[in-house]
Amino acid sequence: RKEVEQDPGPFNVPEGATVAFNCTYSNSASQSFFWYRQDCRKEPKLLMSVYSSGNEDGRFTAQLNRASQYISLLIRDSKLSDSATYLCVVIKTGNTPLVFGKGTRLSVIA
């Protein structure tokens, strides 16, 4: 079983739609969780950290369920500029390597 699993998509949604991605992780000792965004042929960039209490940043909401070992990302009111690959990232402790999922590709269509 892979350490971090994501549905690769693609998710094709119209502008204004709400879309949700899930990610599961296998190592119950994992302590930190993130969503990264990667545009085509560019480097990954941190979108947001994910906390047990859930957190929101504008149109983006991230949730963590430790009991079920999954992480979610919700994007409301999708924009064309949200089109990208969203990478789920897990680490055990602050100095262990980032473990990436394969990414979920999102295309927002006009």
Added chain:
Amino acid sequence: DAGVTQSPTHLIKTRGQQVTLRCSPKSGHDTVSWYQQALGQGPQFIFQYYEEEERQRGNFPDRFSGHQFPNYSSELNVNALLLGDSALYLCASSLVLSTTEAFFGQGTRLTVV
């Protein structure tokens, strides 16, 4: 404040050749990690350097080696290139071995023919 810079941006090599990729970390960062991202995959950890020593290593063969210099910049060397080494190679810098605040360079796209 310069971010993480990598060179070259693109590279084409022949099977069996050797390649060196370079990374300058973000100003103030002292830890460099290297990742390999094959097409359609997430980045995979290769190794991490801190205080000029390899501190952690992922599941990559010895053909992959690295170095960190006193100014914290780093090199990734790959010997005896295989077609399967074609990928985007990403450098991430952070502070004092922490990976929670990692910043990525734009990557080097290596094509092996």
